[in-house]
Amino acid sequence: MQIRIAGLVPESFVDGDGIRFAIFMQGCRRNCAGCHNPETHDLNGGRLVDTDEIISAIKKNPLLDGITLTGGEPLLQIAAADELARAAKNFGLSVWCYTGYTFESLPPEAEPLLAHVDVLIDGEFVEGLRDLDLQFRGSRNQRIIDLKKTRAQNKIVLWSEIGG
């Protein structure tokens, strides 16, 4: 399957917990003021790569703790993101995913992907709520959500609440 990406960071220390393979997915319609990755907005920009190439690069690195789907808006390419997420789970890796959607407004069609996501960082970047001290997110409205616990407990459980 093909995926349109802005870039890959094979060993990232800033896109989630531990050492992570970060996939910067191409395309976002939100145009948040102050967005740090405006080059990822063009839906036809970036480049097309085969998900198998990314999966084999992930598989080759025994140091990884997980993968991070970021962008851009990962939920614009749900099927490809899901393929990467499923492969990562098969390798015993955690999956973090950024999205401009809030948890409460996630589209139902994202459910197959979200079933394989451990941690969701939700919400648009809001320039007025920007805070450089925040870990793994740009503005205070964004939440680092432990998606598995949130689903099990039927209430939002933040990742930081469990020792992150």
Ligand code: SF4
């Ligand atoms: S959702 Fe993310 S990538 Fe899209 S415009 Fe906002 S900050 Fe940028």
